[in-house]
Amino acid sequence: MVMNLKKKINNKVAIVTGAGSGIGKAVALGLAREGVDIYLAGRKKNKLHNTKQISIKENNEGICHVIKCDVSKETDVRKMFMLIQKNHGRLDLLFNNAGIGLEANSLDNIKFKDWKKVIDTNINGMFLCAKYAYQLMKKQRPKGGRIINNGSISAFTPRPGTAAYTTSKHAITGLTKSIALDGREDNILCSQIDIGNAETAITNSFKKGVIQPNGSVLKEATMNAEDVAKSVITIFNLPLDTNILNLTIMANKMPFVGRG
Template identity: 30%
Template structure:
């Protein structure tokens, strides 16, 4: 029987329509959380909700569409969550996109700006409005989704790397600013996790044989495999729980040992 760490707790998740957001929503629902799920795509949000209710039919869930690059939309999903539940105990600030592959001098300027807008500005807007609520409450737990690309360089991904380094900086800044108010702000730095976003990236690099590319990529990881979304979800759940109350301002890699290597193999 799963330990119900989140009974009567309200957790807000962005990017909940797929990938790490969906896996975390499923994990937290199994632990009793009341959920506010946000994504740009209502169809995928309802898929997430349906999967949750199959196994946890009594869980309270609201689904909200929002574009995280629009500050008013972000304020709206926070306001709607408060209107429904009256509080926000945990926030998985997760929505993001992958972007294309090219060296810095050849990278598309518009795509670079879009990555900064979604992956960095969207995280900032979420922090801006959720921190205000948690400060009034005198308690709260936030997890921002960074990446291993936020703690080292990645070949041919300058926009993604720049945005995720920014997320790491925001995490540390907010942590020291709000710790005295009972708020913990941490980040996760996933390595290659078998989500639709990663698979889509492999397909963009080699559409004819993306599975071989994925296998070759996994060979460069000490664990010799890609990570699973549910493995990330369990880490997020821990950081959003009271068990992590004295962990603050850290960004935790979850990468199968990849960050412990001296170098990262180039994937053709």
């Protein structure tokens, strides 16, 4: 007899921000397959409902709940966590994923309003979600849980013309380490997953060519976003006395080590 050692994550509750597309969608579906009840958060309800319908068609054990939330607005974030506390009384995982970028441009040509929009979503939005997740995880019994921040390869090395996005992702590294340190006493763990070239609508163009630091344009390899979901699930499956602080997952043949 062959034993199935795969462990389902039943009776757990998670939030995935930016769950309507790309990495967030892949992670949400991956968690739902594992039996996790998911709150699909994002600004576009039609895309969130699409994610939910896919999960229903797959007959996933986890139940998907759609909630419209602009993470850059504290009122939206607070309401989302109040709803989760009311419905479930606890939160086991926040996949802090929602983020935006700008078209490549030199620093002197970036408009302040565009810069601020990136910072509001990528830093302030992640802070707000982490703050309210932390509050709930600290209050619930048994207390504790996991926050996984979507960092990016850009948390280490920039692409040309991406000052706003790169700055925001470097900031997330500081947020991750601070939460991981401050959360120890309450069993609140924080990880950062730095992703390179997961296949999404945004990276589809990478196969045609991406500008490199020397000005050349090269095709770049991508990887399946479902492999990111597997990494998130691996971290989530760990006991709360064990943490993966940083994890880098990337397309094997993408330029990274020599980038810049």
